[in-house]
Every structure is written in C-alpha cells, then in structure tokens.
Amino acid sequence: MRKLVLPMANFKRLAGVLLATSVVATSAAAQESQKPTLTTEIGLSTVWNTGMNISPFGLKYQSEYFGLRPALHTQLLLQYKPGEAIGLEAQGLQWRRSLADLSAETRIQQSYVGLAWAKVSPLNRPSFFLRNSLSVGLTYTHGLAQAWGSRDETKANAWGIGLTYRLTLGYRLSPYHAIGLQVGLSTYSSFGWRGTFSPDAYTGSILGKNTNVGVYPSVGLVFTNPLGR
Numbered sequence: 462m463r464k465l466v467l468p469m470a471n472f473k474r475l476a477g478v479l480l481a482t483s484v485v486a487t488s489a490a491a492q493e494s495q496k497p498t499l500t501t502e503i504g505l506s507t508v509w510n511t512g513m514n515i516s517p518f519g520l521k522y523q524s525e526y527f528g529l530r531p532a533l534h535t536q537l538l539l540q541y542k543p544g545e546a547i548g549l550e551a552q553g554l555q556w557r558r559s560l561a562d563l564s565a566e567t568r569i570q571q572s573y574v575g576l577a578w579a580k581v582s583p584l585n586r587p588s589f590f591l592r593n594s595l596s597v598g599l600t601y602t603h604g605l606a607q608a609w610g611s612r613d614e615t616k617a618n619a620w621g622i623g624l625t626y627r628l629t630l631g632y633r634l635s636p637y638h639a640i641g642l643q644v645g646l647s648t649y650s651s652f653g654w655r656g657t658f659s660p661d662a663y664t665g666s667i668l669g670k671n672t673n674v675g676v677y678p679s680v681g682l683v684f685t686n687p688l689g690r
Contacts, residue, residue: 617656
C-alpha cells in the first residue's frame, strides 16, 4: 500500500488559505464589537411643578401652577462603548389651570429637545443596574389664556434653555429589554416672551419681566435597552 505524499507547495497553499481566513474572521469580529449600538429609552413620568422660580434675587412661589402633571420623554442614543452612550432626548408636558381671580383658563405647553449622555453602572446582582443620564438643550414654551364663556384667546411663546438629570434603578428583563424606576430633576427657562399672553401670570418678574427658570422634580417608569450587553 503506497503512502499518499502531497507536494510541499500544496501544504504552503493550504496554510496560506487558513491564515487568511483567520485574519478576515478576526477583523470582522473586531469591527462588529466596535460598531455603535442604538439604544432607546421611553418613560412616562409624573412631573411636580413646585411653583417655584429661581433667580439671583431668590425664589418666587406661584401657587396657581403648583401640582402634578404627566410627562412623556424619550431618548435615542448611540452606545459608543460598553455602558456609555450619547444622543438626543425629548420631553413634552403641559400645565393647565382655571384661575378664578382672572376669570380665565390658562394652558402652558413646554417642549424640550437636548443632547443627552447616559452611563450604566452594574450592581451586585447581574439583573439590576443604575443608569445616570444628563442632557442640556432648548425649550419652547407656548402659553394661552381664554376668558370663561368666551372664544377669545391670547397667546404667546418663548424660547429658553433646559437641563435634565435622571437616575434609574433598572431591571433586565432580557439581554435586549429592561424596565426601571426613575427619578429626575429638570430646570426649564423661558426668555423673551412674544405675544399677547401675559407672562406675569406664569413667570413673574425675576430675572427680567419676561424671564423665568422653573424647577420640576419627577418620578416615573421607563422602558429601555440595557447598555453594555
């Protein structure tokens, strides 16, 4: 029985093919691990209007807007490394009050869009994690007042700056989904009201006649894609 002898050239060719295949596979795996991952968060919160506006001159309390209101926010982020992501955040909320002393109903809608950063820190139990996020951006405030028994309306709007911090205790439902309990704190400002709606009914005269900075704590539930999976 004769032994099958392969030429040395065939061995070199086979080794070259295996080496090239290994290099391509390793390179593809490295590129896949470095590819940014899209992560989202959607939350429904109860926002507390403290009725307080802050300024260098102190606090102004406005009891007519004191109370709780629902707010919806969302984050759309790119995970650039395990546990950290950067992207956009948006939130919308509305304050609505009937003011007997003015014989009118007022509605104030605030929208916020900002740049957001989030970081996830693991806890002792693998299923739980802490998620910190911070965002800064622009606010748009629209105010409307309507007298009781009348269709006449007065409106105004203002732009401003917002800052929001959120802390979430999350629980991983799966490698791709998580739910969490979140507390937050937002400060929204409104500068240079334009229109016929009297901003004093909402802002008072603090940083300027048409300027306010409001403080809004919140608590709510969020659904998110866990970072660092």
